Amino acid sequence: GIQVEQSPPDLILQEGANSTLRCNFSDSVNNLQWFHQNPWGQLINLFYIPSGTKQNGRLSATTVATERYSLLYISSSQTTDSGVYFCAVLAGNKLVFGAGTILRVKS
Amino acid sequence: DTGVSQDPRHKITKRGQNVTFRCDPISEHNRLYWYRQTLGQGPEFLTYFQNEAQLEKSRLLSDRFSAERPKGSFSTLEIQRTEQGDSAMYLCASSHTGVDGYTFGSGTRLTVV
Numbered sequence: 001g002i003q004v005e006q007s008p009p010d011l012i013l014q015e016g017a018n019s020t021l022r023c024n025f026s027d028s029v030n031n032l033q034w035f036h037q038n039p040w041g042q043l044i045n046l047f048y049i050p051s052g053t054k055q056n057g058r059l060s061a062t063t064v065a066t067e068r069y070s071l072l073y074i075s076s077s078q079t080t081d082s083g084v085y086f087c088a089v090l091a092g093n094k095l096v097f098g099a100g101t102i103l104r105v106k107s
Numbered sequence: 108d109t110g111v112s113q114d115p116r117h118k119i120t121k122r123g124q125n126v127t128f129r130c131d132p133i134s135e136h137n138r139l140y141w142y143r144q145t146l147g148q149g150p151e152f153l154t155y156f157q158n159e160a161q162l163e164k165s166r167l168l169s170d171r172f173s174a175e176r177p178k179g180s181f182s183t184l185e186i187q188r189t190e191q192g193d194s195a196m197y198l199c200a201s202s203h204t205g206v207d208g209y210t211f212g213s214g215t216r217l218t219v220v
Contacts, residue, residue: 004149033208041196043150043211086149093163094140095209097149 002027002091006098013077013105021072021101023087031090032063034072037100038083046072046085077105111212113199119218120189127185128215132201139182140209141174143167144196153197156182157204189219 003026013019025032034046047054047061049070054061058077063070074081082105088095112131120126132139137158142150153172155163158179168174171189176182186193196216200209 035211041214041216043198043200043214045208045210048208088149093155094152094165095142095150097151099147099149 002029002089002096004087004089004096004098006085006087006101008101009099010102011104013103015077015079015105015107017077017105018073018075019077019103021074021085021087021103023070023072023098025068025070025087025089028065028068029089029091030065032070033088033095034061034070035086035088036081036083037086043086074103077103079105079107081105111199111201111210113197113212113215115215116213117216117218119220122191122219123188125185125187126189126217127183128197128199128217130182130184130199130212132181132199133203133210136201136203136210137179138202138204139176140200140202141182141184142198142200144198144214145194150198153184186217189217191219193217194219 005024007022035043049061049063051065058075060073084100086100088097114129139156141153144150154174156176171187174184196214198214200211202209
């Protein structure tokens with residue numbers, strides 16, 4: 001089945017710093033989503049981005065489907081950005097998740 | 108629209124007991140999914156309903172697991188004869204045909220002691 005790999009596995013940032021999270025996937029996809037899981041376990045859908053670039057405030061995402069990767073950019077990080085970031089691709093009827101990137105933003 | 112609701116938020120049970128979790132999806136969503144997440148891992152697919160029909164089940168869903176979605180509304184996930192390896196976060200999500208993007212509930216954290 002399709003494989004989803006995320007890097008880095010964990011990241012520590014000083015508040016105000018920028019970061020880039022990467023997601024590589026092993027097969028062509030037409031549905032890729034980025035999620036943020038907060039410390040209470042809630043998964044929040046950040047972007048649906050099968051291709052191209054989208055921006056939402058301090059967050060933006062780019063997917064290059066032909067090269068099978070997606071990037072999530074976080075600018076001017078805040079402590080509330082802490083948590084785990086997952087990318088997931090649709091395989092049939094199910095989402096296949098990567099192992100996530102644990103982000104800790106220090107004040 | 109109150110989002111996807113899951114109940115209970117936490118459940119501690121003794122090994123061998125049966126447990127049941129409930130998920131109430133967003134009302135206009137016809138698709139409902141159950142996922143399981145263990146510590147340090149991403150969520151893994153368990154099963155999928157379109158309306159009341161269970162259309163796909165993962166190999167992770169052993170005979171001790173059963174899920175239902177009567178009338179295509181809320182869903183229940185039952186685990187019989189729980190084992191310590193069942194300890195995990197159980198997540199429910201819903202979506203609508205033709206609309207991309209899932210909405211996840213807050214999950215039920217199960218601890219089997």
